[in-house]
Amino acid sequence: MSRLPWWVGGILMAGLLLMTFSVFGADRPLGASTYVPYFAGIIFDLDAEKYSYLKEIKNPGAWEGVLLLGALLGGFVTSVFLTKSFRISLIPTGWKKYKNRSVVSRLVWSFVAGFFMIIGARMAGGCTSGHFMSGMSQLAISSMIFGTVVMIALLITGKIFYNTKEK
Amino acid sequence: MDIIVKTAGDDFSSRIAQMFETVIHQGHGSLVLVFLIGVIFGGIIQYTRVDKFEKIAGFAMLKDTIVPKMLFLTVGLASIGLYFMIEAGWAHYHIKPVMWGGLIIGGTLFGISMAILGKCPGTGPVSIAEGRIDVLVGAIGGLLGGLVFTLYYEDFFKPLMGEVAGKWTLPSFFPGHEHLVVLIFGVVVTLIAILIPKVEFFDEEDLKKLPECERPDLKEAS
Numbered sequence: 001m002s003r004l005p006w007w008v009g010g011i012l013m014a015g016l017l018l019m020t021f022s023v024f025g026a027d028r029p030l031g032a033s034t035y036v037p038y039f040a041g042i043i044f045d046l047d048a049e050k051y052s053y054l055k056e057i058k059n060p061g062a063w064e065g066v067l068l069l070g071a072l073l074g075g076f077v078t079s080v081f082l083t084k085s086f087r088i089s090l091i092p093t094g095w096k097k098y099k100n101r102s103v104v105s106r107l108v109w110s111f112v113a114g115f116f117m118i119i120g121a122r123m124a125g126g127c128t129s130g131h132f133m134s135g136m137s138q139l140a141i142s143s144m145i146f147g148t149v150v151m152i153a154l155l156i157t158g159k160i161f162y163n164t165k166e167k
Numbered sequence: 168m169d170i171i172v173k174t175a176g177d178d179f180s181s182r183i184a185q186m187f188e189t190v191i192h193q194g195h196g197s198l199v200l201v202f203l204i205g206v207i208f209g210g211i212i213q214y215t216r217v218d219k220f221e222k223i224a225g226f227a228m229l230k231d232t233i234v235p236k237m238l239f240l241t242v243g244l245a246s247i248g249l250y251f252m253i254e255a256g257w258a259h260y261h262i263k264p265v266m267w268g269g270l271i272i273g274g275t276l277f278g279i280s281m282a283i284l285g286k287c288p289g290t291g292p293v294s295i296a297e298g299r300i301d302v303l304v305g306a307i308g309g310l311l312g313g314l315v316f317t318l319y320y321e322d323f324f325k326p327l328m329g330e331v332a333g334k335w336t337l338p339s340f341f342p343g344h345e346h347l348v349v350l351i352f353g354v355v356v357t358l359i360a361i362l363i364p365k366v367e368f369f370d371e372e373d374l375k376k377l378p379e380c381e382r383p384d385l386k387e388a389s
Contacts, residue, residue: 002381006233009215010240010360016207017245021258026196026204029261032289037313042182044314053320062189063201068292070205071212075293078213085216085373088298092220092285093370098228110301113284114291114308115315120276121288122316123269123328127277128287132238135263137245139337139352142265146274153278158227161283 003083017137028063029138031130032071033121035064098162209293218293220285221368227282231368236360243357250338250349262334269328 004012019025038061040046041054048054054061079086091106099105121127124146126135132150135143158164175181190198212218217234225231252258281287284305286294291309294302316324337352338345369384379385 002377003383004211004215006215006217006237006365007240009211009217010237011244012207012211013237013241014244014248016204016211017241018248018252018258020196020204021249021261022252023257023259026201027259028195030204030208032208032287036288036309037317038186040310040313041317042179042186043310045177045179046314046317047177051317051320053317059189059193059195062186063193063195065186066190066198066201067205067208070202070207071209071289071292072205072296074206074209075213075218075296076209077206078210079297082214083216083373084376085213086297087372087376088300089372090300092224092299092301093372094221094224094285094368106301107304109283110305111308113280114305115312116276117280117284117288117305118309118312119316119324120273120278120280122313123273123324124277125263125266125269125273127289128238128281129289131263133241133245134261136242136356137249138260138262139246139250139349140262141333141335141337142263142270144337145265145270146277149271149274150278150281153275154227154282155229157279157282158224158229162224162228164228164230 013133014137017133021134021137026063028060029130029134030067031060031064031126031134032067033064033118033127033130034060035068036118037122038062038065098164208289209296212290212293213297216373218286218290218297219370219373220294221370223287223290224282224285225368227285228368230366232363232366236363236365239356239360239363243353243355243360246356247349247353250346250353260336262336264331264334266328266331272327 017030020028020030034057037053038057041048041051046054048058090103095106124131126143126146131143131146136147187198190201195201196204215237216222217237222231222234226234249258253260284302286302286305288309291302291306295306338348341348374382374384
């Protein structure tokens, strides 16, 4: 099979979340954005004692760092052997269809969006994994607020940033 | 020959070694387990194809609904399971606080960026693993974002995020009816996942590489 249906994915992801939360597993939520400032601290050689934020994220940052290494391996293996979708590409098909055919435009927008995505995630204290999945599963009010704000911003941006009517 | 791992230094390799060491000593699962959770996480995301630009930016354009369907199903099922696991003492709450500035400004920046990049911090690395160079450039932007956030956290971002208003959960507003609230929430969110109409936006570049019998677009149309 070249891909899993959404409902199988949802059931598996719920199982993985419960395993991560369980005291027999990791006894913590599954998050995937704290590793970014953690790695930034390592790559730009920041003194972890000097910056209060690096001290704050020492444990979750390292945990998610290892998770990320696993996710890279998992994604690579399934893309090569199961979905057969591994290929080097610079611009998504959907971008060509609904935005433009310029590689430079795609790369510049990717860079800018990547920059603000991490600022946004760290300001809110989580991302799609930490807030939407892990937080909403605990019925946390903060995660419901985050989810609502993200959905609205996402859909408005989708409407005005892309030329969806042309084709 | 002995292999010496330096974990006391502050060069790149010893800080990576310190990362592993921190995970080993923090009591949130063994190093192997955390890595394995990552492998399964990346595997599920890749195998369901929800890391694709066409799925995430496609949802922003309302041309694909696989991402919200899968997300809501995950939350619906996990919320019921998790509540009873916590009741049984098999898991604990890890509630993130409400900080109005952080949630609203951060959520807005996050939503706009997610629509443009077509990834989030969990799905992005999976895309990089399958060869998407544009997402790698996005990740470099993200690392700089992480750097700026760390450098100006105390002076700029923390005041902007505001004070902690509270760490609430939905059931805490309905004392005495917690079980019912969780059950209703779980069932409603699961129903939303099922009821969102299934719309799909396929990537021709991916489909071309598959034999006809494996093409999801042909299979589901017939």
